[in-house]
Amino acid sequence: MGQYIPSTKEEQREMLAAIGVDSLAAFYENVPDSVLLKEPLHIPAGKSELEVRQMMETMSQENKVFGTILRGAGAYQHYIPSIVKYITAKEEFVTAYTPYQAEMSQGILQSIFEYQTMICDLTGMDTSNASVYDGASAAAEAIAMCRDRKRTVALVSATTHPDVLATMRTYCYGAGYELRIVPEKDGRTDRDALEQALTADVCCFYVQQPNFYGNFEDCTALGETVHQAGVKYIMGCNPMALAVMKTPAACGADVAVGEGQPLGMPLAYGGPYLGFMAATSAMTRKLPGRIVGETKDADGNRAYVLTLQAREQHIRREKASSNVCSNQALCALTAAVYMGTMGPEGMRQAAGQSMSKAHYFAQKLAAIAGVNVLNQGSWFHEFVTELPVSAQSVLNALEAENILGGLPVKDGILWCVTEVVSKEQLDKAAAIIEEVCASCN
């Protein structure tokens, strides 16, 4: 069936003749006969577009799309303006390769340059790369930016997202560096423990802001402690929270990274998302991956190119500090279109409303007998509750009403509320939870 091959069988015969061979088999002469496949792969026969569509649609319908989502934990449902999907579906953007040839890729290069500028504004940092795979791999790459021959230990706060932590651990395992956890105390990084942990072999400290439990860490104080020991400071930030919270630059971060998914990307069962990475000018050359820079062309006109390429794997080979080549450019474009469309006011609203609604919901839950909100101090749009009943009974009751409840965690449930959830939906969810809690008393 469809193979997206324009040439007909007849044309292919003519082409073989033009080359001067009898059959396609001639090209595979070098393949040892013992391994040449003698029968077709055990994969079903090709299908028409209509049949394929029906199969894929059927599969997609096997999933449950929840009407209300109160779960975050690293993937957040925010409103995506219509224009974002249309712009990012343009074939010129979608089907281009990495913009190696600047003379025919100014549109892609400029869009990345604009993205880098927006990430710099969001984080307050001096420079940004063109993106990496996701927030977790960005955090792992940030550690690689900080290490040197003498300092081979990375410190990571225990309040970090488990997947981010596991990813950092994997990268450290690969390169032969040690990762040590700085314990938490009451839902935040234990600063005394951090101070103890800052030995002479430590290269960096990573903290997530807001942290896995939704709490804002005292990142300024953590930064001071870290810098006093001559150690690099990495902050992993939720980009939506950055619309309202103190920037990593103001907290003294040397490197700021994060998961860019909240900036216009759908939940999509976990990907593709966007790893953003920004740094101080002193750390710029340590950034992995592509970076776009402004220059002039031979006529003196403004032009954009991939720059600082000699840092990268295709030139440095085994001496490169990162092997990243493909990134998430289309997701970076998505984030740029999203931020451009939302504007400063829209971003502030989305962040502010998410935070306000999460606090409203927390109050509603706290009013239920036996439910405790564990977060103290300031927090953003996620919080943890202790429950008088099993987490599963609450989640099942919510699921029956088409609501995806929070994520079960050690102490209870980790909830998340964003601007797309209405007060009415929150009231309904709270009522269901109250009923489950009451029925068990």
Added chain:
Amino acid sequence: MTILEGLKYTKSHEWVKENGDGTVTVGLTDYAQQELGDLVFVNLPLAGDGVTAGEAFGDVESVKAVSDVFSPVSGEVAEINEELLDAPQMINETPYDAWLIKVENVSDSEELLSAVEYEAFLAQGE
């Protein structure tokens, strides 16, 4: 292409100047900078770092290539030319002024060439 009398040279195209006080200064030759093309960045060690004769102590980048710079001597880095960090083009413009590092406590050295020998070495490679 210029080769200065009075300097020593390596086969990996570094020049070496013996300063008379036990320290040596190391740079890249005119031939090297021509082969490398427009340099855009220089990676240098820190003062105090050890260097080993015949081993790379840093690298220089052009737009599309990176090349190691090898130390002609073993010793300790006394000083680096910090100006190069902001203006790597100085290596292209005045290679014999744009020194990279000064080495002290020199303990060992590669076999170094005189200007005449280096010229002959280059001619041989043509």
Added chain:
Amino acid sequence: MQLIFEKSHAGRGCDLLPACDVPEVQLPEELKREQPLRLPQLSETEISRHYSALAKRAHGVNDGFYPLGSCTMKYNPRIDEEMAALPGFTNIHPLQPENTVTGCKQVLDTAKAYLCEATGMDAITFQPAAGAHGEFTGLLLIKSYHEARGDIKRNKIIIPDAAHGTNPASASMAGFTVVTIPSGPDGCVDLNALRASVGEDTAGLMLTNPNTVGIFDSNILEITDIIHQAGGLNYYDGANFNAIMGVVRPGDMGFDVVHLNLHKTFATPHGGGGPGSGPVACKSILQPYLPGCAIQNSQKEKLQLKAFHGNFLVVVKALTYMLTLGAEGIRSACEGAVLNANYMMAKLKDLYPVPYGKTCMHEFVLSLEELKKETGVSALDVAKSLIDHGIHPPTMYFPLIVHEALMFEPTETESRETLDEAAEVMRELYQMAHEDGAQMHDAPHHAQIKRPDEVLAARQPVLRYQWKQV
């Protein structure tokens, strides 16, 4: 063209969110953002026009010929995009309960079955987001395997000098020492050099076959056997898988682990640099070490490459493609790619020398060393001249073992006419190089820009727009 920031006017914007329906909560002063965001302020019309203008200054494979060697720029089917945009996929939270993601599991299980069959492997992970990420993963599997057996002295990975630059970079990231072996006079692995390089410290070999000069290494079974005999494992770099899929399988050639680039071989788009997807398939001996998702699984896997389950929507696109092609179609795609490459090479090799091989696989490498000596026109000049003809240049100056290299990979989705036209342009450029080569030194002449000053860009990096101080 103006930057989006230069089009910004204070007070403009889009009306997107309703008023907040709950009491507003403020952050305490010490946690508040210290300065307002400086994002552009534009109406929706202006945003639409801005990005349309940028799109006109971009070139994708769906717009025109893109024979970028090693990148497999085949046409990206529209149905794949539509299926990946289905709300039943896009609106699924990665941490939803198992019973609510049956469809996602079906996608991954089906793709797993097909890709394992196509590669001759037993197990797979979809977590790696790109080829390089897959290489890193595969090497960590090898590392874990040796360690689990207490075989801790195996710290070297053997890589031919013609390999993609990512191979040695990935090996370093995984903590291995790289042993580079030279290619033989035929561009293939030098068996004696390989034999001499293996030993008790050999962790494995990384190889792409066909190699980067477009030739299938006929000694492949001996090569993989040498490594196995030495106690190492064989890693197959799947960047060139389009040349062999449906014809021969890495698993049958003695490879133990392979990454695939779904964004090359399986027609998912490159998006101007990504997202891709680099699943890693392996033999059952490596299965115990495959990565997992820490937040979802109680058992602690050793490895995790990114959060959650990989670039899922890219897998949806690749599966749509595989369902469309089927077993026969997969083989036809491979054969079509090889046919197109040979056809185009045959039309050029009388003018431009082909340093290795009489025929090629899915891509071929020309050397312009002679042309440069005769006319002063370099591979770069020819590549840039192609832009004036609306053709995306091939990969330049790679592999490193060929001087003045141009590497063409036309792929199977190009028509004979497209190949004829491109070959004709290359022949005209050859003439022009001899008659009026000087003008090619500053090609392209009719593109969006003239040649950019890359030295300036690197010496004085300007990596962001600076807002004018108000």
